[in-house]
Amino acid sequence: MSATDLAPARERPAPPPDAGAGPAPGMTGLLRPYGWAFAAVVLLQMVGAVAGLAPLLAVVEVGRVLLSPGPADPGHVWAVVTAGAAGLLVRLLFTAASSGIGHVLDGEVQLALRRRLAARLGRVPIGWFSRRGSGEVAKVVGEDVSAVHPFIAHAPGELVSAFVVPLVSLVYLFAVDWRLTLITLIPVALAVAMVPLMMVPARLREQEEFDAAMGRIADSTVEFVQGIAVVKAFGGAERAHRRFIRAADDFVDVFVRWVRNMSLIAAAMQLALSPPFVLLVVLIGGAALITSGGMAPADLLPFMLLGLGLTAPVAALGHGFDDLQAARRAAGRIKDVLEVAPLPEPAEPASPRGHRVELRDVRFAYDDGREVLRGIDLVLEPGTVTALVGPSGSGKSTLVQLLPRFFDPVGGSVLLGGVDLRELGSGELYRKVSFVFQDVRLLRAPVADNIALAVPHAGHDEVVRAARLAGIHDRILELPRGYDTVIGDDARLSGGEAQRVAIARALLADTPVLVLDEATAFADPQTEQAVRRALATLDGDRTVLVIAHRLETVADADTVVMLDNGSIVERGSPAELMARNGRFAAFWRSRRIAGAAGTNGGQERGDESR
Numbered sequence: 001m002s003a004t005d006l007a008p009a010r011e012r013p014a015p016p017p018d019a020g021a022g023p024a025p026g027m028t029g030l031l032r033p034y035g036w037a038f039a040a041v042v043l044l045q046m047v048g049a050v051a052g053l054a055p056l057l058a059v060v061e062v063g064r065v066l067l068s069p070g071p072a073d074p075g076h077v078w079a080v081v082t083a084g085a086a087g088l089l090v091r092l093l094f095t096a097a098s099s100g101i102g103h104v105l106d107g108e109v110q111l112a113l114r115r116r117l118a119a120r121l122g123r124v125p126i127g128w129f130s131r132r133g134s135g136e137v138a139k140v141v142g143e144d145v146s147a148v149h150p151f152i153a154h155a156p157g158e159l160v161s162a163f164v165v166p167l168v169s170l171v172y173l174f175a176v177d178w179r180l181t182l183i184t185l186i187p188v189a190l191a192v193a194m195v196p197l198m199m200v201p202a203r204l205r206e207q208e209e210f211d212a213a214m215g216r217i218a219d220s221t222v223e224f225v226q227g228i229a230v231v232k233a234f235g236g237a238e239r240a241h242r243r244f245i246r247a248a249d250d251f252v253d254v255f256v257r258w259v260r261n262m263s264l265i266a267a268a269m270q271l272a273l274s275p276p277f278v279l280l281v282v283l284i285g286g287a288a289l290i291t292s293g294g295m296a297p298a299d300l301l302p303f304m305l306l307g308l309g310l311t312a313p314v315a316a317l318g319h320g321f322d323d324l325q326a327a328r329r330a331a332g333r334i335k336d337v338l339e340v341a342p343l344p345e346p347a348e349p350a351s352p353r354g355h356r357v358e359l360r361d362v363r364f365a366y367d368d369g370r371e372v373l374r375g376i377d378l379v380l381e382p383g384t385v386t387a388l389v390g391p392s393g394s395g396k397s398t399l400v401q402l403l404p405r406f407f408d409p410v411g412g413s414v415l416l417g418g419v420d421l422r423e424l425g426s427g428e429l430y431r432k433v434s435f436v437f438q439d440v441r442l443l444r445a446p447v448a449d450n451i452a453l454a455v456p457h458a459g460h461d462e463v464v465r466a467a468r469l470a471g472i473h474d475r476i477l478e479l480p481r482g483y484d485t486v487i488g489d490d491a492r493l494s495g496g497e498a499q500r501v502a503i504a505r506a507l508l509a510d511t512p513v514l515v516l517d518e519a520t521a522f523a524d525p526q527t528e529q530a531v532r533r534a535l536a537t538l539d540g541d542r543t544v545l546v547i548a549h550r551l552e553t554v555a556d557a558d559t560v561v562m563l564d565n566g567s568i569v570e571r572g573s574p575a576e577l578m579a580r581n582g583r584f585a586a587f588w589r590s591r592r593i594a595g596a597a598g599t600n601g602g603q604e605r606g607d608e609s610r
């Protein structure tokens with residue numbers, strides 16, 4: 001059973017009409033509203049980068065003036081020095097402004113992304129969450145959104161510097177001496193020529209193997225940590241350990257191969273781009289041109305200063321590459337969440353007439369396409385309790401999850417008060433349907449707030465009444481701060497206790513339709529009693545559907561529906577079905593025997609501390 005009890009959120013504010021609706025916007029779509037701010041970041045960075053060349057050019061000019069024969073003009077020298085200093089100041093101001101705006105922009109984009117994600121997560125089918133750990137969802141909203149930081153705050157500036165500075169420098173150097181300019185470009189050309197060597201299929205394959213080997217180490221570590229209790233209890237530590245060691249050994253093999261093949265290319269590239277090599281090339285080329293009489297010695301100076309600038313940004317890009325790759329992967333995961341199809345909300349919600357529930361030829365398949373509900377026709381009349389029974393995997397949980405619309409059926413329809421659930425607004429649906437499933441999620445909030453989740457304005461007496469009915473009142477009084485105890489901080493609840501809180505929550509919500517999955521894992525006597533009492537105290541007009549695991553609940557039900565392999569195989573009152581001596585009678589007898597032997601069918605789930 002994998003349902004997520006998100007509570008019958010009676011008073012839950014409806015999401016904004018179009019938030020998260022419609023097609024996923026994609027990264028570029030998301031960034032479009034910030035186009036002007038991006039343009040400002042790039043423009044300021046561009047001006048700053050070009051102004052940053054001024055001090056270098058000033059040094060070059062001063063060098064020329066001082067090296068040229070005859071007395072130097074102090075006025076000219078001062079003007080050049082002042083221009084250089086002004087350039088430096090402009091560079092400082094503009095790059096600071098660009099970086100400031102870039103970081104503010106980054107904050108805004110991250111906020112917008114998180115809002116989008118929150119809006120989308122508020123609209124995706126609730127069942128979607130049951131297949132994902134809360135950690136996975138939290139990682140996308142938290143870490144992954146933060147990981148786009150280099151994309152937004154740094155990449156524009158670095159890209160601009162990487163292209164604009166060399167371009168302006170090149171123009172200047174060409175004007176000084178085109179031959180030495182070409183010679184100065186030799187290191188860059190060598191480095192660029194080596195890039196394809198890194199992209200050959202064999203290298204790309206190694207890169208993929210490297211990523212996969214890293215992934216295997218991470219997986220085996222997570223597996224080991226998550227299953228540590230089972231592993232220790234059942235003595236599988238050695239095997240789990242072996243898996244980790246094998247993953248680590250694999251990684252070492254892949255890494256050594258990758259490093260052996262890549263290191264030579266990477267080292268050669270670094271050497272080509274290193275300042276000593278660039279200076280060496282410039283000096284050799286310059287010396288040759290000067291000695292052949294084709295170039296004035298003072299002209300060598302700009303090449304020595306600006307030549308280094310031609311390679312530095314290219315090298316800087318390489319350094320940020322890992323961050324950018326990580327940002328790209330994070331953006332992909334964010335996009336995947338933004339693209340999850342939301343449950344469509346009707347443009348004009350219909351109003352149900354009463355609370356008769358009807359399933360008409362309902363078919364359902366999870367993502368793997370295998371049909372787990374194969375044409376269910378079922379009517380749940382108001383004022384009746386319907387017990388759903390059947391072997392494990394027959395589709396009981398899937399069926400009950402369709403009522404609070406965790407998923408939509410892939411065929412047929414589920415109707416409430418004559419209206420297809422897809423025609424109902426979600427607010428209206430949760431005012432009518434509440435549920436208690438096995439996988440109870442309590443909020444890190446006071447117990448009283450957890451009980452009153454669906455009815456936040458409920459008075460203390462009402463909360464206590466619901467808690468008493470659910471058999472959890474006395475336990476709450478034993479908690480350190482009674483009803484004000486914050487679950488998770490001040491105290492933890494057992495699985496059975498958490499389920500009783502969920503029952504109290506559903507009783508207080510007082511919806512006309514209640515869907516209940518009787519606990520198997522947490523079936524302590526108090527919880528069993530709470531379920532029975534809850535069912536018994538409900539007023540006569542309620543529509544109740546319960547996945548029944550205990551024979552008493554089955555016996556008390558008005559109708560029993562037996563499910564097998566996604567189809568209803570028998571239905572009727574318990575007495576009728578016993579008299580028929582068919583599948584249900586056999587099921588009943590097997591449970592009786594199991595009960596007598598002291599085993600409670602289906603107790604395979606482990607307890608989870610709340």
Ligand SMILES: Nc1ncnc2c1ncn2[C@@H]1O[C@H](COP(=O)(O)OP(=O)(O)OP(=O)(O)O)[C@@H](O)[C@H]1O
Binds near residue numbers: 001130131366372
């Ligand atoms: N999230 C899911 N993705 C894919 N298949 C699923 C998912 N949840 C359940 N199934 C499959 O659907 C079928 C019906 O499962 P379901 O949980 O509805 O049965 P069940 O009768 O409630 O079983 P149990 O009594 O053991 O809880 C099973 O074959 C199960 O493997």
